[in-house]
Every structure is written in C-alpha cells, then in structure tokens.
Amino acid sequence: MNIALFGYGKMGKMIEKIALKRNHNIVAKIDLDATDINFSEIDVAIDFSMPNAAYGNIKNCLEHNVPIISGTTGWLQDYQKAVALCKKNNGAFIYASNFSLGVNLFFELNSYLAKLMAPQDQYGVVMEEIHHTQKLDAPSGTAITLAEGVIDNTNYTKWKLDSAGDREIPITAKRIGDTPGTHTVTYESEVDSIEIKHTAHNREGFALGAVIAAEWIVGKSGVFTMKDVLNLS
C-alpha cells in the first residue's frame, strides 16, 4: 500500500517504521501546508499533525478521494464538518483519539464500569491524564473519549478541566517528562475508591493501530471508528 504521512514528528516517524515492516511504501512525508502533493499515487493517508492543521489535511485528502486516518487531537470543533465532507465526497475517514488496541479495550471497560456505577450515587468520578511536556492540547483526546463514555452511561452531563460542578467530570491534565500517555478513571466514595488505569509504555501501540486502520479502510467508503476496525461491540 502507498501511504502518505501528514505530520512527520514523533508519531509520523513511528508509523513509518511500522508501515515499512508491514511491507508498505511511504510515498509522501508532509510537515507543512504542502501544495505539490501527488494524490494519484496515494492509497491512504495518515494524519498525526497538529490541532490547527488536522482539518485542512483531512479536507485536502477527502477532496482528492484519498481515504484518511486521523489521530491528531484538539481539532474536534471541526469533526462534524469532516463527517459531512466525507459523506458528500463518498470518501472514507476515521478519527480516533487513541489508536492502540489496549486503549480501545480500556474504552470498553470504562463504559462497562460506568454502567455499573450509574445507580451508585455515593461515588463520584474523577479522571487524570499524564503526557509529555510537548503536548499542545489538554485534556488529551483520550481523556475526552473516556469522559464521553461516562456521560453516555450515567447522569454526568459534561467534563471540565480541573475543578467541576455538580454532575460534571473533573479532568486533571499533567505534563511530565516524556510520558507517552497514562489515563486513570477513579470512582471515589467516603469509604473506598475504584480505579481503572491504562499506561502506554511507548508510542508503538498507537502507531500499529493507525497502520492497521489504514490497511482496513482501503476500498471502503464511510465514516468509521476504531470499534469498526477492531470489531468491538
């Protein structure tokens, strides 16, 4: 498969390594608003760029009939526009806040736990995410997906960074060293705590998931999620 990388930073480089091992070709590495992209040679594009660049890259690919996988976080105010554009162009598009198999299993566990906890009013939920100091957005996209999993299954109504009001989920975002990504969901009562945690040891899981999604999407049309790719519930 011929893959174009939009964003050739920490994730772009890791994706290149894994894609080459899986016998794919990297035909373009795009770090800025490039205008001379040869879309006709691209089977699928993978975008791990920056919050202010992601939507433009996705739009560019969809308008050139190139399937696009996006892992960039912090651009979700434009997500519905990307969905509409994909449908209009009969294109193919996946956004995931986290492409690793482990985190996608963790999302399922989070939703299941939220369902169990919904009637237990003596518990309140709090979330924490820890990432490297170069991360631009807070809270992480993964923490937002986890909060949405709780909101969908309980009477919590929204999430907020740091302190939160009644029926709001407080998310604490810490930036420490080169931490690849650690997410904790804790239910606290006066007598005990129930905690689930995912710790990424490196970026390989994210990159492998993105390449698997790219392999999966070629030949399809529609807006998909990692649930579709991994065949989860």
Ligand SMILES: NC(=O)C1=CN([C@@H]2O[C@H](COP(=O)(O)OP(=O)(O)OC[C@H]3O[C@@H](n4cnc5c(N)ncnc54)[C@H](OP(=O)(O)O)[C@@H]3O)[C@@H](O)[C@H]2O)C=CC1
């Ligand atoms: N969904 C997931 O599983 C994961 C998502 N992420 C997300 O992926 C994104 C990238 O992460 P990471 O690789 O660590 O970040 P980096 O900062 O290491 O890399 C981002 C790259 O994007 C480049 N860039 C800037 N503008 C554009 C543009 N217009 N088009 C294409 N590329 C551009 C930057 O170039 P330059 O340096 O020249 O500005 C840089 O090389 C983040 O949003 C992060 O949150 C990260 C890990 C996993």
Ligand SMILES: O=C(O)C1=N[C@H](C(=O)O)C[C@H](O)C1
């Ligand atoms: O910026 C990162 O590094 C990461 N970003 C994603 C997020 O915002 O959730 C995924 C992962 O946690 C690493």
